[in-house]
Amino acid sequence: MNIYIYSDESGVFDKKHNDIFVFGGIIILGNPEKLVLSRKYAKAEKDIRQSKNLPRDYELKATAISNGEKGKLFRSLNQYHKFGVIIEEKRVLDRIFESKKDKQRYLDYAYKIAVRRAFEDLIKQRLLIEEEVRNLYFFVDEHTTATNGCYELREGLEQEFKNGTYNWKYDTFFPPIFSKLESVQLTFCNSRNKLLVRSADIVANKIFYYAKQEDHEKLRSIKNLYVTYLP
Numbered sequence: 001m002n003i004y005i006y007s008d009e010s011g012v013f014d015k016k017h018n019d020i021f022v023f024g025g026i027i028i029l030g031n032p033e034k035l036v037l038s039r040k041y042a043k044a045e046k047d048i049r050q051s052k053n054l055p056r057d058y059e060l061k062a063t064a065i066s067n068g069e070k071g072k073l074f075r076s077l078n079q080y081h082k083f084g085v086i087i088e089e090k091r092v093l094d095r096i097f098e099s100k101k102d103k104q105r106y107l108d109y110a111y112k113i114a115v116r117r118a119f120e121d122l123i124k125q126r127l128l129i130e131e132e133v134r135n136l137y138f139f140v141d142e143h144t145t146a147t148n149g150c151y152e153l154r155e156g157l158e159q160e161f162k163n164g165t166y167n168w169k170y171d172t173f174f175p176p177i178f179s180k181l182e183s184v185q186l187t188f189c190n191s192r193n194k195l196l197v198r199s200a201d202i203v204a205n206k207i208f209y210y211a212k213q214e215d216h217e218k219l220r221s222i223k224n225l226y227v228t229y230l231p
Helices: 031-052 067-075 094-098 100-124 147-163 195-212 216-221
Strands: 002-011 020-029 081-088 135-141 165-167 172-174 183-189 225-230
Touching: 002 195, 020 031, 020 100, 020 195, 031 067, 031 195, 067 195, 081 100, 081 195, 094 100, 100 147, 100 225, 135 147, 135 195, 147 165, 147 183, 195 216, 195 225, 216 225
Parallel strands: 002 135, 081 225, 135 183
Antiparallel strands: 002 020, 020 081, 165 172
């Protein structure tokens, strides 16, 4: 089985001016599910464009559409597995914000943890069988990530899910979740050209909205959503 993970972020990682930062996205289990979701989400976008007489190349990002339209797009994802991580920035150590590299390392860590915990929940519910997973394909909205940052995230994901990780402090090895995994691939892409990265934008926006409202009960009520809180 191939698993496809599409993700985006919401908020600014800067604790002086912001309280919340979010990664959000969608996890697709297998090629047939990806095909069905792509058709469904494309139809939802098409309906909105037609109702507003928008051109076909108009990007339906969460910041550019109404709450009702965001709701329509989000409902098209109801039966699919979604994940997110909410970072409460005021609780993050000050030293993390002292350099771009430390900030990026922390965000990479948060992203990996969110995806891993979502996978663990899916396995626990027997919605995913570890031994059947062969390839992981990550698609991340590109934003302004530097080339070396892209490489480090790709390497970190491969360690987390394919090779396993080692804690030098405690001399402990943590094996990967998927014992038969063959590859981990990461693509940074422009959401304008990637349909399902736009769906991840809608998920991230929804999580961010409820996190800002501190409406955690509402978040918990969302079907097929796995949310991690950090730190």
